Amino acid sequence: MTSAAPTEIAVRRDGAVRMGFFTDTTVCIGCKSCEVACKQWNDLPADGYQFRKGGSYDHTGALGASTWRHVRFVERLEPSPAARADAEAALAAGGGGHVPNIPATGGGLPRPEELGGAGGGGLPTPEELGGAGGGARPEEVPDLVQWAEQNGDTPVVGEGDVDVGAAVAAMDRWLFMSDVCKHCTNAGCLDACPTGAIIRTEFQTVVIQPDVCNGCGYCIPSCPFGVPNRDPYDGRAAKCTLCYDRLQDGLEPACAKACPTDSIQFGPYDELVETAKGRVVALHERGVESAYLYGAGDEPGEQLAGGLGAFFLLTEAPERFGLPARADSPAQENGPYATAAGLAAAALAALGTIASFAVARRRGRG
């Protein structure tokens, strides 16, 4: 199993094992109790009261210095295979009407006046609709308004039997994911921290010590997941501690404690990975074949940041949740190059030194 380098562990405690989070998005109900429990336990302030466009019910936006758990909402528009087949068949038979399809989220909706005047154009061809293949993202679903604009047609509610627009734009799934610091095995933030403020604890979690942090901010670009951020009031970096204070007292972290559906599970890392793998198998058996683990159980060499202490069960591509498909600590990624560059620089410097001595010697001789 993945484990941090023993030399990196800053706190010693007999019997302490790596602890982590397993966040199962298939049972998340988007209630945000993790977000609230986290703020309450850690006494974090609200981020402001901004109503955000897009993003469903997400009004806190992202992980940050005062949001250590964040629930992301994804409204997935995707035609069901049956609906799309119906639409295609109806169009092929010339009998499809349509309600215009406009993506639910994201700006740039055409205004009515922007839409072209009436024209005699036809409806999208099955080939065009077929472009909205399985796994399409909202922006890839054919936008009939755009299509109509290009073809000089005003979208209207058609007279055919099949709502083509509805068939390709129907709400398919609404997904929720509670995001958190990944407590990476190769922790970019820790690698980058020049003051030693960021340490690896006896539970192999990654914690920023606020009393040591000088606010340099090097950790922020060094995290491939965009987790740590600086507090706008005191400038220090902050992120999830995996409730280090609670762990030391044998309590589970506040978010896991509050989760009503056990979407967030906490425990010894090795046990969690086994649980999670069993969960993937069970979901596959139930027909949820897209289920996979993000950040755990990968082959060595393919691990995200050497393996994530807080890992996820996802059913969609990681980008859907704002997660990178591949990630590692910049120090790890750039290590060989940096080493090579450093060695080259050292060699150059050495050569330079030798050269200067040589010059001096020549001068001395001269």
Add this chain to the structure above:
Amino acid sequence: MPGLGTSFGRGGATNFQQDFQQSDCVWIQGSSLVEAHPVGSRWMMKARERGAKIIHVDPHYSRTSAVADVYVQIRAGSDIAFLGGLIRHIIETESYFKDYVVNYTNAPVIINERYQGPEELDGLFSGFDPGSGTYDTTTWLPENAEAPSASGQPEHATQAFDEKTGAGMGVSEVPEDPTLQHPRCVFQILKRHYARYTPEMVERICGCSKEDLLHVAETLIENSGRERTSMLAYAVGWTQHSTGVQTIRAGAIIQLLLGNVGRPGGGIMAMRGHASIQGSSDIPTLYDILPGYLRMPRAREQHLTLADYIEAGSTKRGWWANFDKYIVSLLKAWFGDAATAENDYGFPYLPKISGNHSHFPTMLRAVDGGLDGLFVMGQNPAVGSQHSGLQRRALAQLKWLVVRDLADLETASFWRESPEVRSGELRPEDIGTEVFLMPAATHVEKAGHFTNTQRLLQWRDKALEPPGDARSELHFTYHLGKRIKAHYANSDRERDWPIRNLTWDYPEHGPHAEPSAEDVLREINGYELTTGKLVNSFTELRNDGTTSCGCWIYSGCFADNVNQTRRRNPGDIDSPGGWVSPEWGWAWPANRRIFYNRASADPEGRPWSERKKYIWWDEEQARWTGYDVPDFPPNKRPDYRPTDDAAGVEGIGGDDPFIMMPDGRAQLFAPTGPLDGPLPTYYEPFESPFTNALYPKIGGNPCGVYWSRPDNPLNVSRSREYPVVASTFRLTEQHTAGAMSRNLPWLAELQPEMFVEINPQLARERGIEDGGWMTVMTERGEIEARAKVTSRLQPLRMGDEVVHQISMPWHWGTYRSSEQGVTGDSVNDIIPLSGDPNTTIEDKTFSCDVRAGRRRGESTCRLAHEHEHVDQMTREGDHEAELPHKAVHTLSSLYELPVPGDREAREPPEGWEAARELARDPGRTG
């Protein structure tokens, strides 16, 4: 919960939330279970993990829909059409659980010849009186059944638990056809009644596809029967309609046809919207029932002796034969030694109902200056009640107002901070209402019990002292009562007898003389008066004045002098039946977790299947046994048959599981109980852009309640002026009207502004941008909100028309405790006062229009003109107008004018004139 009471016998959820786990299919309609009950939904999620199907049918795609296997979007208020389609499909495909239906429901009962249904009478049932808008229900009775004495009389009995379910019926007296073939048997009536609720008709009314309907029907059918059970969960999304009770009835009919009631993982969960809402009807804050669902005596009854009251309230057969024991024990609890057989235990001194005194008529009376004062406790009508603009205007007409709350919320501060004050319509210096704001303790600052969704009483201890002058409700009520008693102590007036003799002697504790909540619970549990011992069950109560009991259904909660509600032992939840956890809290009645659980066994007493065993007959021990407390006489053999003259529970056979019903059967067809029909029938909402496709001549519920007055205008139906269908919903992040959540920064930031969910097509048509401002307009006023443009809402196609729906949360208002609170417009400002004839609330659907941008004035200023008009009429039109304005008491009938079938035919001013005339006619009371 009249919908459940008239179907099964008791007005409470039949199962418990942990029992979701046992379900093979959880069907949620009229509820956003996951959104509004996230913790309870953990059990539903466990069922899903075990392979159960989740169905969600709702106008609004919520977080509940997101976790459902099947989601169907329907037009708000069209539920009965959808349910009728399910019933028709179940009957037509013969998918009902025949052994269950024949033995445990009234399907075989033959109804008398005079009964006619909506199919014959253009949407009405027989017995309709257009003058009063009510039914004479005697034509709905079974053949040969006597008319029960208290029913059959036109009356708007709001919130009434049906105290007369099936009175006069008895198994041996009423002809039956167990083959279900007789044309007048309930089953055949049901079949004819729903014959036109075809998938095509459902598609046309609800806007969903017929495939969606059939998918739901097949999923339910596949997961019901001997081996499997489906559970139905609903909430205020069903209750708060002009057809609320009938919608619940329709759900009950489906669960009965599928044989799911009384069985594990089955039944109906009435998900409550607030802590202890179940408790507040068990020990009612309602005006028309006494504790334990004993009927409140009516002023119109000719003989007001205890014997007459008992005669009207009890039944010859079934559990209500014990009615006398419960009322006498209640009177003993209230009046103690002063209650004697000679004075009818003080019964004549109880107040009598003279009309509709529920919330809305009371507030309308206040608007007209007919109410002096008001106590508001645990409520915030200035933003939390529908048509809240009118509620606030009502508050301005009071002499005094007592508000007990955690802070200076919208109701207490209406006189200085409300849309009407901002607009200048109301000026603080003109408002004569004296407001007393009494600081209240929060739930962690006082001890007591909650009775939640599943009838479960759970005790909580006080965690900390309330700050400053804040006190518990118990402290306030008790000390107020003491002062009132002291005031009347020397009165020799007859009418003060109940105050002088009220038992009000709880021991006081601590520096603030707090009475002990446990002592109150002991009184509720009941005593053996001769020995002073606490009774262990309501079966120990007597009718001779030797026992007292504050609420008979709670009797046993303090059995053995132990606070049973304080127990927190889940037990071994992995053992067989372990999920029942009978030592966690205490459930009424008698700690039963599943109602009617005799129905979990077949007529011979064997479990329907090993997989679904729960309660069964143990021949060796000669008793019922299983995982729960049997909801049946424990030693009554399955083959017991009552003799013709058997009375009480003895009159119920060993295979009749619904012991609260006089015949022991659940009612598919409800001859008594609901005021608006024995079977659910589809009526359009009061405000609907559409004609009723099934009954074009009727439109809305002919018995529905709407107060036709200029200050309560309805949007004209079938109008293009208000083409958009609106409904309301709750968010997980906010709580009720928001005062407790909008002011917590951690919750406020999660849903910072009032918003409206709107589909992309409608948004584009009106130029509304995602995240931008938009305004929602009705005849009552207009509110502004942020637009949440989302494909979670879809335009619905209904026949040739496309209807757009919007959905709005209702958690916003004007109160904020600091700059960290968030405020916004309240959707209740634009909802009319109208409702169901049984429960009088409709706010889950109304019509409206939307436009881009912010509102032009204050939310309810549109009403200002109409309101002045009313005020003027009250002053000039009433001969008592010379009296001080607030002393003008108007008759309650004024406030419950029935809505005519065709609302367009009646302009509000005409209705108002008619109401005034009625008010002057002293012959019409209640």
